[in-house]
Amino acid sequence: MIASASPNADQTETTLALHQLQPGASARIHSLEGDAASRRRLQEMGLVPGAPIRLIGRAPWRDPSEYDLGAYRLSLRRAQAQLVRVAAMDPLGGMAWAGSSNDPSQAVSSSQQEPAQAAASSRCIALVGNPNAGKSSLFNAMTGLRQRVGNYPGVTVDRHEGRCTLPGGVQARIIDLPGTYSLHAQSPDEAVTTQILQQGLPENQRKMDLLCAVVDAENLGRNLLLLTQVLELGKPVVVALTMGDLASRAGRTVDIAALTEFLGVPVIPINATSGAGVMALGKALATTTAIPHTCPWRAEGVAAGSDADIAARYAWIRGVVERVQSSPNAAHQGRRGIDRLLLHPVLGLMTFFAVMWALFATVFVVADPIMGAFESGGEALTAWLGSALPEGAVHDLWHEGIAPGVGGVLVFLPQIAFLLLMVALLEHSGYLARGSYLLDRPLSAVGLHGRSFVPLLTSHACAIPGIMAARGIEHPRDRLVTMLVAPFMACAARLPVYLLLVGLLFSGYPGWVQGSILFALYAFGIVAAALTALVIRGGILRGGGSGFLIELPSYRTPHWASVVRAAWDGCLHFVKKAGTIILAFSIILWAGLTYPKMDSAQEAAILQQHGISSEQWALASEDLEAADESVHDAAHALQAAAIEHSVVGRFGQAIEPLIAPLGYDWKIGVGLVGAFAAREVFVSTMGIVYGVGAEVEDEPEPLLARMAAEQAPDGSPRYGLLLGISLLVWFAIAMQCISTVAVMVRETKGWRWPMAQLIGMNSLAYVLCLAIWQIGSRL
Numbered sequence: 069m070i071a072s073a074s075p076n077a078d079q080t081e082t083t084l085a086l087h088q089l090q091p092g093a094s095a096r097i098h099s100l101e102g103d104a105a106s107r108r109r110l111q112e113m114g115l116v117p118g119a120p121i122r123l124i125g126r127a128p129w130r131d132p133s134e135y136d137l138g139a140y141r142l143s144l145r146r147a148q149a150q151l152v153r154v155a156a157m158d159p160l161g162g163m164a165w166a167g168s169s170n171d172p173s174q175a176v177s178s179s180q181q182e183p184a185q186a187a188a189s190s191r192c193i194a195l196v197g198n199p200n201a202g203k204s205s206l207f208n209a210m211t212g213l214r215q216r217v218g219n220y221p222g223v224t225v226d227r228h229e230g231r232c233t234l235p236g237g238v239q240a241r242i243i244d245l246p247g248t249y250s251l252h253a254q255s256p257d258e259a260v261t262t263q264i265l266q267q268g269l270p271e272n273q274r275k276m277d278l279l280c281a282v283v284d285a286e287n288l289g290r291n292l293l294l295l296t297q298v299l300e301l302g303k304p305v306v307v308a309l310t311m312g313d314l315a316s317r318a319g320r321t322v323d324i325a326a327l328t329e330f331l332g333v334p335v336i337p338i339n340a341t342s343g344a345g346v347m348a349l350g351k352a353l354a355t356t357t358a359i360p361h362t363c364p365w366r367a368e369g370v371a372a373g374s375d376a377d378i379a380a381r382y383a384w385i386r387g388v389v390e391r392v393q394s395s396p397n398a399a400h401q402g403r404r405g406i407d408r409l410l411l412h413p414v415l416g417l418m419t420f421f422a423v424m425w426a427l428f429a430t431v432f433v434v435a436d437p438i439m440g441a442f443e444s445g446g447e448a449l450t451a452w453l454g455s456a457l458p459e460g461a462v463h464d465l466w467h468e469g470i471a472p473g474v475g476g477v478l479v480f481l482p483q484i485a486f487l488l489l490m491v492a493l494l495e496h497s498g499y500l501a502r503g504s505y506l507l508d509r510p511l512s513a514v515g516l517h518g519r520s521f522v523p524l525l526t527s528h529a530c531a532i533p534g535i536m537a538a539r540g541i542e543h544p545r546d547r548l549v550t551m552l553v554a555p556f557m558a559c560a561a562r563l564p565v566y567l568l569l570v571g572l573l574f575s576g577y578p579g580w581v582q583g584s585i586l587f588a589l590y591a592f593g594i595v596a597a598a599l600t601a602l603v604i605r606g607g608i609l610r611g612g613g614s615g616f617l618i619e620l621p622s623y624r625t626p627h628w629a630s631v632v633r634a635a636w637d638g639c640l641h642f643v644k645k646a647g648t649i650i651l652a653f654s655i656i657l658w659a660g661l662t663y664p665k666m667d668s669a670q671e672a673a674i675l676q677q678h679g680i681s682s683e684q685w686a687l688a689s690e691d692l693e694a695a696d697e698s699v700h701d702a703a704h705a706l707q708a709a710a711i712e713h714s715v716v717g718r719f720g721q722a723i724e725p726l727i728a729p730l731g732y733d734w735k736i737g738v739g740l741v742g743a744f745a746a747r748e749v750f751v752s753t754m755g756i757v758y759g760v761g762a763e764v765e766d767e768p769e770p771l772l773a774r775m776a777a778e779q780a781p782d783g784s785p786r787y788g789l790l791l792g793i794s795l796l797v798w799f800a801i802a803m804q805c806i807s808t809v810a811v812m813v814r815e816t817k818g819w820r821w822p823m824a825q826l827i828g829m830n831s832l833a834y835v836l837c838l839a840i841w842q843i844g845s846r847l
Contacts, residue, residue, distance in 0.1 A: 082156075087133065087149035089123040095154035096120050100375070102151040105254060109542075111378040112249040113142055113619070114290045115152055119382070128413045129509035134620065140287040141620045143505050145512070190239040192274060193353055195308075196261060196298060197282030198291050199247030199540075200621050202310035204228075205340035205630075206282060207244040210350070226536065227260055234354035235347065243269075243276070246539075249290075251297045252373045256547075257539040265301060278304045280353060285315035285322050285337075286622055288393055292385045293378070299333070299360045300372075306352045307335040314622060319396045326392040332360050341627045406623065410502055420506055423499075427490050428590065429583030431483050438482035443770060446475045465658055472755030473654025476771050477646050477748045480564040485639045487563070491528070492634040496626035500525060504618055514598040515605025516553075517546040519618060524550070524597065527557035528590070529638060531808045535815055545609045549601050551815060552825050555803055556597035558590045560642065561747040565799050568751050572772055573792040593800050600832075649746050657742065657756050660716035666709065674709050678702040711757070730798075730834070731791045731841040743804045750799070790844045794837045801836060803829035 083098045097119045100107045114137045115121070122136040132145045144152075195203045207213065211230025228244040245264060246257035253259040268275040281298050283291040299305055312322060328335040334352045338345035365384040371377060410416050450471040457463040494500045504521035511520055519541045527534025534554045541547040558566070566589055570582050672682050680688070680702050688699045711717045719741075720734030727737045739753040751771075758774040778786040803809075803826050812822035 083153040085150045086121070086123075086135075086144070086152035086154050087146045089154065091123050091125050094120060094122040095156060098153045098155040100152055104375075106148070106151060107375055108250075108252060108373060108378065109254060110148070110152065111375065111382070112252075112293060114140075114293075114382070115142075116379050116382045118379075121154065124407075125411060126413060127411065127505050127509060128417045130413070131509045131512075132505065134407075134411060134505065138289070140290060140622075143508070143618050143620060145508065189237070190241070191234070191277040191353070192241045192243065193278045193280055194243045194245055194265060194276045195280050195282055196245050196265065196294070197247060198249055198284060198287070198294060200619070201247065201282045201284040201291060202308075202340055203244055203247065203282045206280075206308060206310070206338065206346075206349075207242060209340040209343060209346050210240075211242055226257070226539070227264065232350075235351045236354045238354040240353065248294065250294055250373075255540055255542040260539075265298070276303055278306065278353060278356060280306050280308055280349075282308045282310055285309050285312045285393075286318070286320065287619075288315075288320075288322065289382075289385050289389045292388065293381055295331070296365055296381050296385070297372075299331070302359055304356045304359055305333045306349070306356050307331065307333055308349050309335055309337045310340065311622075312337045313339060314624065315393075319394055321394050323392045327388070330388050330392065333358075341630065407502075407620075410499070411505060416502075417506055420503060423494070424590075425584065425587045427487070427494075428587035429580045430490070431487050431586060432579035432583045435483040435486040439479060442482055443479050446471075446479060447770070450475065464662070465655065468662075469654050469658025469756055470651065472758075472771065473657065473752035474646050474651050476755030477564050477650055477751050478643070480567050480751075481639060481642065483567055484560060484563055484642055485635055488529075488560075488638040489631065489635040492631045493626050496624065496631055496634075498621045498623045501621050505620060510598070514602040515549060515609075516598070516601050517541050517543070517550065520546070520550040523554055524557055524594070527554040527559060530559050530561070531555045531557065531805065532811045535808070535811050538815070545605075548816070548821065549604055549609055551812065552604060552821065553597035553601050555805065555808055555825070555829065556593045556600065556801070558593045558800065559747075559805075560638065561805065562799055564748045564751045565743075566796065568754070568772070569792050569796055569799075572775055572787055573789055575772070575776075589796060589800055592797075596801055645746060645748065650749055650752050653742060653745055653749050654752050654756060657716060657738075657753060660719075661711055661714045661756060663714060666713050670709070670713070671706060674705050675702055678705060729842065730837045731794055731845070733786070736795070740798070740802075740804075743799075744806060747799065747804050790841065793844075794840045797840060798833050798837050801829060801833035 081098060086095075086097075089095060097115055097117050099117055100110055100115065102110075120138060124134040124136050124141065126133045127143075130146075132143045133149060135142050135144060195207055197203050207228065207230060210232045212232070213228075213230045226246065230242050230244075232240050232242060234240050243264065245261040248258040248261045251262050251265065253262040263270065265276065265279070267273065279298055279301065281295050283295060295305075295307065307327075309322065309324070309327075315322060322337075324335055324337055334356055336345055336349040336352055338349050340346065365381045410419055412419075450467065454463060454467050454471070457466055491500075501522075503525065504519070507521060511517065520538070522540065523534045523537040525534075526537045531554050534557065535551045538547045538550040538554070541550060566586055570585050570589075574582050574585060668682070675682060675685050678698055678701055680698065685699075685702065688695045689703075712721065716738055717734070720738045723737045723741070724732075724734040727733075727740070732740070735754075735757045738757065739750040742749040742753045754775060755771045758771065758778070775787055776785070780786045809822050809826055812825060813819055816822065
């Protein structure tokens, strides 16, 4: 059923659809059309009858469009903009807001609050607010934890808990809730917030003792809508006003005393990054017990959440904002002019891809020398510790297992750290969020939602939080498609493999060329995700879908502590994985490649083939460097035979017929199987496979050099360009992460879609690599 939301609007007034406005044109919203859920979401974002709106510009391919709502900007697809009818501005420049009176004099003063009760010695406190309002930063400041933060909506998609001691010794349990625009949930992450606020924690129905409403001063009007609903929950409320410094710089200074009087609850300005105001907030959280009474914006007989209800709230909110916050200054408008370039239909897209290319190119140019130093230091440490160990199994385990396995992965830490640092800079500045606006049209063309950009962006670090971030997508089919294609994004686990293979295949090229190839691999993953989404949305998940509606965050100067912490946490996760999963796998793999050992008769038979007796071998093996070529040939033959005789060698030869059509030998096959534990294990596997039984020298040969020297049966280099491309495509496409499968099972509540994802991605990788090798080798 289609309805129109315009309680008091003149239905005879000439109107047009919002998308028909020309860039730069202003109008006022006349009415809303569409179903109730669509109208409510539009109104929650500030698109209420009577509100002023201006079309700033359109994205590439003329969809979506960016609109100015006064305090903030919003992006809408054409399909959603068609639901908004606009009329000419009031000739006198004023606005005729629909709904109840916008007189905020009906404030919720302290006399309208229920009597205060004695403060408890412990409190359960929920942080609630709009997306990107600063809840997670405040949570980290209060609890000392390191919850992920970012300058775009939807970073927190599940609740997080921590504990702290408030002033006066009050013990507090802090619950950081996902951001929401209202308490009428339309997506799974919003449902988490609504359920906890209204029903308590799901595991024990523990109700909140106090609500800390985090309000963004830059977008005060829109943030106050949620606050009006929070004030009606019958709980004590304290307002933490964030982004006040940014609002002041833009000329939108907030009168704290006036806002406190209008709301009737404590309002504490804070800066979670610097810690300013956090102690004062803690005191308020420890002592506030009064519960606000019914608020003045509620009209008689109006259902909560209805069109008239939201319009009445915004009418009251507008009056409050006019009295407590000043108008933006010219400097603020000038800063907005940056987006004239960065969101330009042509130049904006070119700039975006140029920035992304430069990001990956500099990974090799800047971090490569540091990687060389890491490599040299690792080799020196390996040799020093190896010389201190007595000959035997432990010595061999260190030299042939742990050092090449764990060290072969850790050597890429400088490049990973640099990439994480640069991504964190772009993320915290607010620039990466512009990607959702620039890329919405191509994403929608293949069946993905504009909000898919955040989960897909997050998946470049790890697919697991990326899949969880899809909870912020409202429509179930949009959400499912996003989760199914998220593992195509080039996650950090793929990076060591990419760096190894790119360095192996293109070692003679300058850093910017290698960086360009790395950029192409990341782009290839995005293209693969887009094409897969197109097939899925054209088949089993056809139809449905939701519009694009997202707030563009303000540009902010990145706080170096937060940026470095984000990069540090990513590196720490990488090192922990190297010290746990990869270390354990390296030990197991070394044992599997070492045992069972050949008996003396088998060794003697191999030596005899090279014309060497056991006695001659015993003498020559004491100083292999001085031995002749025949002894070296015999040593390599013994090494190869010992590996093939081992448990892992036999397993690799068993699966070789399956992977031989791809051009892979059993050694690569073992690496591919190990990569299912973690993709980085491929690097450690190659390090161990090419290190077991190798001659131990004062300076061990780097893995790249050993792989480059590997030869195929016909004497050609084993890792030629064709095989390298095939391996790169395999790792770009294949699903090789058991942890991701487990998260998919949890998020989809079953095994159907995770198994379809696992089989589908690996089958696609196999077919593509088969075609590359079979066609390429014939050409």
